[in-house]
Amino acid sequence: MLEQICCAAALFAALHIAADPAAVSEPSRYPSYGERFTGLLADVPAPALEYTAQAVGPRQSGEDSSAIIDSHEFKVLCQNTVAGGNFDLVAGANMPQFNCHSGLSNTEFGTLDFSGAATGTQGAAIFHLQMPDSWATVTFDGYWLSVVGNSLLSVTWYLQLACVAGGLSPDPAWDTARSYTIANQANGGYLNAIPEVALTLPGSCVPGTPGPILFGRLYRNGSDTLGAANTASLVSIRLTLASVARP
16 A cells, blocks of 8 residues: 555656656655655554563462562373372382372373371371572462262371571471361362462571572371272372562
């Protein structure tokens, strides 16, 4: 369209010059082709380039808009029939087992299987991560499943935390256990969600540079209603950290 306008303008100027030769000596009366083209471009507004930085992930009520979301997932991967994950397991009676959850039509994934026969912290899985230099909130959630289909049964998960900074022993005392009782699904093998909950970290979790190491200990007590005879298979757990943005 712009090319057609420019060509029409040039034709008009040529016809006028042919009709009035004196017009050649008066360029100010009839703008040149280039002047007309420039004038047309001047009428086209330049696009506004704008970039707005936004926080990653959903913002919570009252959360600083500059918060940075950092998510750490702990799970088991399955390679053919060999399973392994980023949990630390202590050898002992009824310790959790890495397992390949196979036999599905479309997917295969790893699980960490917790025996109902474990008592206390006997069958615990330990995980750890390096915290950022500073943070505002830490939340915990995850998924587990059972091959037993019964919504009247439930599993109680226990979580303990500890922090260690540089210059200290990496063998800290655990804090008081938190418990999360999650109802099972009516359909065996269906995912059970551990709803997101905010964590209160131990007093030893102090911001610094570098950030401290956060240890977690997760276990199941066979006194839950899923019972000692049934396994609870952990699919994944996640810790999400919201920290203030660095300058």
